[in-house]
Amino acid sequence: MLAGSVGFYRRHLIFLTGKHSWPSKVEETILKPFSELRNVKLTASTGAPSDDKLFDAFLYPDRIMFRKLDETHIPKLAEYLAKSRLPYPLHSPAPLINAQTLYQCGLDANWQNIHMHETWLVCIHKERDQCCGTHGPKILEYLRSELKINETEKDFFNFKRGSVNVLGCSHLGGHKYAGIMLHYPSGHWFGDVRERSDVNKIVNSMKNGLIPVEFWRGRNAGNISQADDNFYSTEMVVDADDIIVQVVENKLLKELKGRKGDRLFELLKRHDIDIDCTCGGNLECATCHVYIESPEHNDEIDMLEYAQGYTNKSRLSCQIKLEKQHERLKIKIPK
Ligand code: FES
Known part of the structure; x- marks a missing residue:
């Protein structure tokens, strides 16, 4: 590794x-x-x-x-x-x-x-x-x-x-x-x-x-296993409400800066990450599907089962509101 x-x-x-x-x-x-x-x-x-x-x-x-x-x-x-x-x-x-x-x-x-x-x-x-x-x-x-x-x-x-x-x-x-x-x-x-x-x-x-x-x-x-307050991208200037998430797409890692309260699918779209969100975040399509390390499914489990490539790490990105607990959250985009 x-x-x-x-x-x-x-x-x-x-x-x-x-x-x-x-x-x-x-x-x-x-x-x-x-x-x-x-x-x-x-x-x-x-x-x-x-x-x-x-x-x-x-x-x-x-x-x-x-x-x-x-x-x-x-x-x-x-x-x-x-x-x-x-x-x-x-x-x-x-x-x-x-x-x-x-x-x-x-x-x-x-x-x-x-x-x-x-x-x-x-x-x-x-x-x-x-x-x-x-x-x-x-x-x-x-x-x-x-x-x-x-x-x-x-x-x-x-x-x-x-x-x-x-x-x-x-x-x-x-x-x-x-x-x-x-x-x-x-x-x-x-x-x-x-x-x-x-x-x-x-x-x-x-x-x-x-x-x-x-x-x-x-x-x-x-690094990923030695989390540290200083782990931010070269270009990023952060303040207290900024939340950095790490996105892996096509084997490339990108760090995105969101704000507390942002919905994850909006942040991904804003940075041209390739996901569809056909229903606009209304929990009706499962096209905003992503993988994360420790998912808690809340209310989305019924819709999640329609997601292509569904696993026990699946989540719907429209259902994740960024909080401080999501700092350095690692997200993988399905192929
Ligand atoms: S955008 Fe449709 S379920 Fe998330």
Whole structure:
């Protein structure tokens, strides 16, 4: 089962090493000075540092590039990680709010906002796992060609709007799911990526705000099995009456934002999900049939039995009024 296979973490520090191979355990070797940092995942990447003797690193979801760090910056980084707030919602495009904290921690000369920038990581860590070493480099090449990225790893200190980096990296976790890809700032992880067509499907789905479920492993700080308040789409800004539901249609996952009191079939129609609602929500047709995990049928059971593909997970979407209890409800659309 791919979905739910991402270990829980909130922040990710991705170092530029300029190398394509690393010792098996980077946290105990080349990144050892940083291993005392708490609550942050450490990864080495192929991106080249601006100075061979110093460290440059991306920090997500903060969307910061740290430049020219040395060991004297480690306590300052630790202080920043402890004091700064995460963006809320975690993957929202809200402007960076921690500039003052960076200043207070003595890091004001070492950071750059990469708010408009995207990073793709592909695990190529053959010293840690042979499968990642086999599939990773191919996936990296497919991804670069799919995104038309010709850069060398030295080219990317220009974080203009819409710029993208594609980097090979050290062990991400879960190598039995190789090839593994990870996208920031969305925080989506993908696994079992093997073919050029797999990469094409992931990239094109993401461009359209969709997630291909057959490759999806989860997301930083939250996935289906580790529910978390921060599990929202990149584009979504939510308030107290918003309710996010997850819809799987044709094996693609989409997150929809509804409002408390919305009827589910109206939300699905509003987002062009392919269901009929022939009777207009009057409990007379069963064409608004959907599947959900723990259905409570209430009064609709008589009509439900006329629904095509009826199972014990069936419900009529016109009979579901969105309440807070439906937050992150997972809905499957019948074929
Ligand atoms: S729309 Fe007809 S029963 Fe739901």
